[in-house]
Amino acid sequence: MEFIVPITGNVKHNITLDPTVWIFDDRRLDLDIFFTKEFVERDEMEEYKEKMGKHWSREIMEGNTFPPTLKSEKRYEKDKMLTASFAIVVEPFIKNAEPNAGAKTFTLITKDNEKYTYPLAESANILFKFSHEGKPLREDGPVHALFRDGSNKESPIRNVQAIQVD
Template identity: 35%
Template sequence: MIVQLTGKVNYQITLDPTVWIFDDRKIEMESAFTASNDNPEEDSEEVLKQASTRWEREINQQSSKPPVNRSINRFEKEQILKGTYLMPIKDFLETAEIESDANQARLVLNNQEEVISLSLLKDSLFLFAENGKPIKDNGPVHVYFADGSNRQEPIKGVTKIIIE
């Protein structure tokens, strides 16, 4: 149930998706690929609020990495344990410090490999929990591209990422 990040990186890291369920960086599946264009004013206001929240989170995280979770109440915990969640890959790639000459990533799956561009990987998301439970079938993670282009057919069963 782990994912190794190796290759042209300064720091090889091992990711354990089973501990991400209470991580503040996770994104709910329902909101990850939706973009409403009904009211442009509301959209720009929402973007501004999200940017403000990210800025505050980044400032707070500079002194403590990985992020420290805020305390949650019982109701929030029950809701979290029912959701389907994605985790942005970008933070992990930054932690590994990718070498400047790297340009692609080889995703090692349970029974094959798939090569994608490094820029595509940087904006991708890991699906790590369905209905509050770790991914067992074709796990430990599935990779979704940020634009949602592979939403119907994500890359499943990723166990290792080799930066090349």
């Protein structure tokens, strides 16, 4: 099975997505908490500023050394990547393909040639699940499509192989 998802059609740039590298992407969403009340939508720029502020304050207070707490934080992140289920929002990838002015919809195409069509504006509400309990979706992947509201959490669109922008 190919582990790539091409974005083709009415776009300026055909893009090939590789879901196996998304585990390292900061935009990934932890599905173990995403559909719970504990999940809080985050602003990436604010989060970046907050991290930089904390790092700067730590350097001022402790000097340019890395205290032992950083090692344990990295270990926790590594363990989480090996055991959690993750997804990523589809919207930035479609935006990077730059749909042409006439493009109105995008279609998810599965291995069995089933097609699911949505308006381009809905791309922010569709997640691609790429990892289940720390493992890539080898059997019925490379990705599963989930709705942000969780309405198809139990029965996602499986075997998504391509995105066609129309």
